[in-house]
Amino acid sequence: MAFARQGSEERTDLGALLSQVHPVFMLPPLAASGFGAVLAGSATPAPLVLHALATFFAVYTAHVKDGYVDFYRRGEDDDHPMSEAGCRRALACATLGFGIVTALLGTRVGVVAAVVTVPMWLLGFFHAPQFDTNPVTTTLGYPLGIALAIVGGHYAQAGQFGAEPLGFALVFLTTLAGVKIVDDSTDYQYDRSIGKRTVAVALGLERARRLAYALLYLGFVFVVLFAVGGPFPASAPLAAVAFGIVALVATRADATVATMLLVRGAYVFLAFLVVAVWYRPLAAVPLPDIGLLGPYTYLATEIAFGTLALALLVYADALRRAAVTILALYPLAYVWDWYTLEIGVFAIPLRTGVELLGIPVEEHLFMLVVPALVIGIHETVNGRGRAAAADERE
Structure with missing residues (x-):
């Protein structure tokens, strides 16, 4: 079964398949799935692995479909390692893999666990060419996938929904939407030339950037509000402070450097939140009087x-x-x-x-x-x- 556009050796096919695994975009959804499990208080291995695999196949579907559309349908990319037929085969394999692990997850945890997981694949499959041409869906697609991974990862462990995972899903949906707007603005000139309506193209660079940082700020506010009067641990605002410092520095940088800073800041944000949820370091510390x-x-x-x-x-x-x-x-x-x-x-x-x-x-x-x-x-x-x-x- 050939996948590579050039060459027919097994190693070439394997390289073509692995080329669609982009760690920068793949690791956050997998980490979000694991974070959802952490929010449940304890992680049972089988549901954890099944949901993580479903998340992997959903994101892999998005990468293959995006590359296929950009190279073979839009002509945007200069090269692509997979043949047109190879892209279709890879999509079929990823979809089959997603279907199998999701069915197993539904059997193991319950049908609701499968139902909550399916939208991740839908977001991945319809990202291109349906969702990535609209300012709202092109911005919210990836952040919504992260939010679903958190909620689904938690449900796979707990068998129920909870205020804490839903709150964190809202926080990441909001903050990552801001990061995505800044990221899309790096391709502003090109997207504008081909009529691709990202938020930057629709609103202009200045207003898009303002909206991006407003969304980041709103996400940080959610963390504080949910920690003071809601389900978040008391140390969660420290994560917002850490990411907020990075975001403040990013406001002084151009779109490319700002994106690099914000992506790394998002990793720091998640790491701080994992520590806050897992260890709850300030749980026994009274408010300073x-x-x-x-x-x-x-x-x-x-x-x-x-x-x-x-x-x-x-x-x-x-x-x-x-x-x-x-x-x-x-x-x-x-x-x-x-x-x-x-x-x-x-x-x-x-x-x-x-x-x-x-x-x-x-x-x-x-x-x-x-x-x-x-x-x-x-x-x-x-x-x-x-x-x-x-x-x-x-």
Whole structure:
């Protein structure tokens, strides 16, 4: 059975088949399947292997079909190691393999486990030419596959759905969609020339990049929200912080370098989350009680956040503009603050007791720190984002 486009030796055929195994794209879905198993608390070998194999065959189907369409149907690629008939045979073999292991998974765990697994193959098979020409489906295809791998990997172990795997699936769907938009923007000129409507082509480079980092940020926010009031372990936000630092650096890079950084950041993100779920290092650690500072508690928080605000304003070169805005806002904030305190809307027990012009001195600082922090974040995100997009266009 020949697979290679050139040569008919077994080694050539094997090389052609292996050429469609792209580790950069193959390993994350396999890791996501394993991560889903970790979320179940314990991993039974048979369901773990079966779901991982199903994930492999689904992604392999996507790679073969994508290469087949790009070379033999669209003429986009300059070369392809597999013959046209070899691509069809490989697709048939991958589909057969997927069907066998999915059926075994359904027999072992239940029919729902198989039903949850099937969409991964559908995403892979219809990626090209159906899904990869629409801005929404071309962006969400791979992230949705990762999300399904997490949910399916968990169900294969637990035999039921859970809030934690569904939450992590949402986090990865959101963050990886952002990474995918940045990745697609590296081919902006070529995609535009052939009429391929990625998000970058549909929205333009600058707006696409803004959307990408907004999605990354939204994913990080989900991690924090689910850790504070939901099913995630307390140490999960550390993963968001680690990936967030990488994403912040990536905002200053062009699309190619940003993609490299974000892909590696996604691996770090997953690794931190695996540690957080498996070991739960902060499970027995109580929240720090800064109330121990007594009357200086409120003041200490203002100093901490004020320092952050100052750093952001200096970084964004917006110190003077922020000062003008804060001074213009201050009288309105002062009257509002004085009135709400006067009629008893809220009380501030952990303060020094020092008052200035009818309100606590901490409230004066609050009216400086909060707008400074807002302006600092705004200028850092928007000012730096516009500069990076402008540099990329040039």
